[in-house]
Amino acid sequence: MKLLILPSGWKLFAAFAGLTLFMTAAVLLSYPPGADGLLSAIRATARSSFALFLLAFLASSLVTLLPGNGSRRLLRERRFVGLAFAFSHALHGLLIYRYAQQFPELFWDGQTITSNLPGSIGYLFLLLLTLTSFKTPMRLLGRRAWKALHSTGMWVLAGVFCLSFYNGTPKGGWYPLAFALIFSAIAFKLTAKLARQQRRTASALS
Numbered sequence: 001m002k003l004l005i006l007p008s009g010w011k012l013f014a015a016f017a018g019l020t021l022f023m024t025a026a027v028l029l030s031y032p033p034g035a036d037g038l039l040s041a042i043r044a045t046a047r048s049s050f051a052l053f054l055l056a057f058l059a060s061s062l063v064t065l066l067p068g069n070g071s072r073r074l075l076r077e078r079r080f081v082g083l084a085f086a087f088s089h090a091l092h093g094l095l096i097y098r099y100a101q102q103f104p105e106l107f108w109d110g111q112t113i114t115s116n117l118p119g120s121i122g123y124l125f126l127l128l129l130t131l132t133s134f135k136t137p138m139r140l141l142g143r144r145a146w147k148a149l150h151s152t153g154m155w156v157l158a159g160v161f162c163l164s165f166y167n168g169t170p171k172g173g174w175y176p177l178a179f180a181l182i183f184s185a186i187a188f189k190l191t192a193k194l195a196r197q198q199r200r201t202a203s204a205l206s
């Protein structure tokens with residue numbers, strides 16, 4: 001079956017960005033103005049970012065382990081899915097900034113500069129990955145450095161998601177499931193890496 005209905009390229013980006021904006025507005029409007037609505041929107045954008053991140057993180061592994069039209073198309077659209085992740089996470093950041101400004105006592109309750117460090121490093125990589133997703137910086141960086149940066153950045157971001165969900169597991173609810181999801185995604189990616197290495201060795205030997 002052809003996947004013609006799905007937009008691609010910048011239209012795909014716009015569709016994901018629009019959905020994320022709509023979801024954020026709906027969450028904010030479903031609460032009276034205040035801390036609860038902001039916190040809910042922060043969580044909601046972290047979840048939309050997580051879904052988009054997983055698609056970008058697993059695209060090449062899906063082509064290796066589950067080849068087909070769907071996985072190949074996802075790989076072709078990876079750049080736009082990645083940029084949609086960056087958009088969703090920029091909203092996460094903006095909402096956090098607003099929350100910290102409006103409710104500093106709630107924001108800093110149980111938080112320290114150190115506990116915010118992994119997330120801040122995550123944002124630094126997100127910025128670098130976003131900036132280098134465009135042609136000129138990509139060319140300036142060169143293929144090897146670009147690959148190294150994007151691979152490292154995606155692993156750092158996977159680590160930040162892993163840590164955020166792990167820290168949430170004592171609360172129960174969705175957190176243990178989310179932690180299991182990111183853990184399985186990491187195992188899946190490593191398996192695909194191993195499979196590619198084995199295929200390369202096998203073809204070198206034959």
Ligand code: HEM
Pocket residue numbers: 039042043044046047050092096116118119120121122123126157160161164165174178
């Ligand atoms: C790339 C960096 C980051 C990632 C991947 C990330 C991811 C997450 C995740 C997965 C959640 C939990 C969502 C849920 O409830 O399901 C979350 C919530 C949250 N994040 Fe982020 N985050 C990042 C950066 C930051 C930074 C730098 C800050 C603050 C300085 C921050 C503040 C928060 C807050 C306040 C919440 C809500 C916590 C609560 O539910 O009480 N995040 N983030």
